[in-house]
Amino acid sequence: MSEKKEALFSKKNKKLLSDPLNLNNPVTIQVLGICSALAVTVQMDNAIVMSVAVLFVMVMGNLIVSLLRNLIPSKIKIIVQLVIVAALVIIVDQVLKAYVYDVSKSLSVFVGLIITNCIIMGRLEAYALGNKPWGSILDGVGNGLGYGLILVVVAFFKELFGSGKLLGFEIFGNSIEQTGLYSIGYEDNGLMLLPPSSLILVAIYIWIQKKRTPSLIDENAN
Amino acid sequence: MSINKEGNGYTMIFAIIMVTVVGGLLAFVSSTLKPTQMENVKNEKMQNILQAIGIEETATVSRDEAGAIFNDYITKRIILDYDGNVISELSNEVPIKAAARKRIDETDAFNVDVRKYYNDLTGLMKKYPEGGAEYEAALKEEVITYPLFVCEKDGKEFYITYFSGKGLWDDIWGYISLQEDGRTINGSVFDHKGETPGLGSKITETPFNDDFLGKVITTDEGEYRPIKVLKPGLKRNEYQVQGLSGATFTHVGVEEMMDRSLAVYSKYLKGITASNTLPVINEMSDSTMISDSSYQMVIDTNAVLALK
Numbered sequence: 001m002s003e004k005k006e007a008l009f010s011k012k013n014k015k016l017l018s019d020p021l022n023l024n025n026p027v028t029i030q031v032l033g034i035c036s037a038l039a040v041t042v043q044m045d046n047a048i049v050m051s052v053a054v055l056f057v058m059v060m061g062n063l064i065v066s067l068l069r070n071l072i073p074s075k076i077k078i079i080v081q082l083v084i085v086a087a088l089v090i091i092v093d094q095v096l097k098a099y100v101y102d103v104s105k106s107l108s109v110f111v112g113l114i115i116t117n118c119i120i121m122g123r124l125e126a127y128a129l130g131n132k133p134w135g136s137i138l139d140g141v142g143n144g145l146g147y148g149l150i151l152v153v154v155a156f157f158k159e160l161f162g163s164g165k166l167l168g169f170e171i172f173g174n175s176i177e178q179t180g181l182y183s184i185g186y187e188d189n190g191l192m193l194l195p196p197s198s199l200i201l202v203a204i205y206i207w208i209q210k211k212r213t214p215s216l217i218d219e220n221a222n
Numbered sequence: 223m224s225i226n227k228e229g230n231g232y233t234m235i236f237a238i239i240m241v242t243v244v245g246g247l248l249a250f251v252s253s254t255l256k257p258t259q260m261e262n263v264k265n266e267k268m269q270n271i272l273q274a275i276g277i278e279e280t281a282t283v284s285r286d287e288a289g290a291i292f293n294d295y296i297t298k299r300i301i302l303d304y305d306g307n308v309i310s311e312l313s314n315e316v317p318i319k320a321a322a323r324k325r326i327d328e329t330d331a332f333n334v335d336v337r338k339y340y341n342d343l344t345g346l347m348k349k350y351p352e353g354g355a356e357y358e359a360a361l362k363e364e365v366i367t368y369p370l371f372v373c374e375k376d377g378k379e380f381y382i383t384y385f386s387g388k389g390l391w392d393d394i395w396g397y398i399s400l401q402e403d404g405r406t407i408n409g410s411v412f413d414h415k416g417e418t419p420g421l422g423s424k425i426t427e428t429p430f431n432d433d434f435l436g437k438v439i440t441t442d443e444g445e446y447r448p449i450k451v452l453k454p455g456l457k458r459n460e461y462q463v464q465g466l467s468g469a470t471f472t473h474v475g476v477e478e479m480m481d482r483s484l485a486v487y488s489k490y491l492k493g494i495t496a497s498n499t500l501p502v503i504n505e506m507s508d509s510t511m512i513s514d515s516s517y518q519m520v521i522d523t524n525a526v527l528a529l530k
Contacts, residue, residue, distance in 0.1 A: 042419055042420075071227075071236070072236070073227055073228070073232055073233040073236050074227075074228070075228070075233050076233055076236070076237060079237075080236075080240060083240060083241070083244055084244075087244045087247065087248060090248055090251075091247075091248070091251050094251050094252060094255045094259070095251075095255065097255070097259045097262070098255040098258035098259045098262070099258070101259075101262040101266070101285070102285075108415075108416065162420070190420055193419055193420035194419070194420060
């Protein structure tokens with residue numbers, strides 16, 4: 001790395017932010033963190049809180065590991081990373097329980113399972129352990145947003161077609177009182193509330209994404 | 223300065239410092255947030271109890287309001303034993319304390335942990351054949367108590383029961399309020415830990431709960447009779463409620479926990495309501511139309527379930 005001070009948002013740093021959103025999205029391209037993407041996307045608000053929680057854990061984890069990168073003994077580096085991530089996740093879980101109790105109830109175990117989210121450990125190992133703090137923060141923000149983007153997009157379609165609502169507001173009318181669209185015979189799609197529909201939606205997302213960016217298509221696949 | 227970072231000594235020291243720092247931090251966070259979390263849990267329970275009364279004023283109460291108005295409605299908190307005898311009774315002048323498990327006031331019905339008692343009970347069931355003499359004896363010995371909340375509104379009393387059981391995946395629990403006659407359901411609140419979203423999880427929603435309104439837990443003669451949850455779309459009488467499609471095992475759990483607990487509550491309620499509600503019972507009998515044969519059938523399915 002050069003001695004000259006790098007600009008805060010140099011081209012390289014901007015790439016750290018933007019790559020995970022599209023070209024190197026952790027969910028759709030690296031296919032990591034799928035499990036929680038399947039489970040917490042039934043409602044938009046859950047997906048948003050989950051994204052924020054992952055974003056926080058990822059940024060803080062990246063920052064701490066990056067600051068300690070020259071101190072962490074290589075023999076126990078995975079253990080150290082796990083302890084840092086686990087501690088952050090427990091803090092997030094406790095804060096959610098205290099201040100957004102309802103959301104924390106509906107997210108239930110999935111907050112705790114952020115520990116096992118492959119994206120976080122992957123970024124700590126692949127990036128933060130070998131790079132400076134500022135770059136690591138950006139990398140964390142980028143990957144956190146990339147993960148959140150997929151979650152929110154999937155949750156949008158699942159909540160809209162699964163229960164006719166968005167963020168709890170009735171978009172298609174009230175299914176019990178048979179108003180709005182329901183009065184002409186429309187019915188919610190129960191499949192949309194179950195995890196398999198997330199796989200279908202993620203697959204469609206990947207299809208559209210690869211169609212729009214031909215460079216993503218693996219030439220050797222055929 | 224040269225430290226051998228590959229050495230075992232360095233690794234050990236690093237690990238010890240890390241564990242101490244992280245442990246201290248987590249302990250600090252946990253103890254700082256504990257009161258807020260306990261308050262949330264307490265308020266949610268109050269909210270559930272108030273919503274279960276099913277009167278207009280409390281049907282849509284929010285979690286924060288619940289804590290403030292709980293004692294205006296709930297006048298008595300009673301703990302019952304297995305035979306329906308009162309173990310302890312507190313009036314609303316005694317404040318409810320939310321505290322850690324070790325320091326809870328055991329005489330307060332609000333603190334009765336029905337989920338723990340349910341686990342005790344399942345332990346007994348595994349040990350002894352259910353329904354046998356040994357089981358009955360062990361059941362009386364084991365301290366399993368039943369909390370009951372009494373609400374007063376416009377001179378009328380409501381009795382709110384609280385129970386817990388097992389659904390398809392995990393714990394389920396619920397509150398049912400009974401009218402002054404001690405047999406007619408006036409409202410219900412069910413909740414669950416991890417039933418299937420979109421299927422069993424719908425026991426928390428209005429359509430399922432609304433069907434409990436007006437159902438009765440005793441026969442006209444005052445004998446206890448369990449509420450059955452039927453498959454959706456079937457014709458129902460006053461002790462059958464409409465279930466949800468695709469949630470059979472959740473129904474079984476709901477039936478089981480209601481049967482087990484309401485049987486106890488009805489012992490107590492029968493005693494205290496016998497004198498003052500005779501006219502109400504007569505009124506009810508006009509609207510109850512149920513043939514003896516169908517009642518017989520329900521008892522049979524019960525026996526089959528118990529055998530299983």
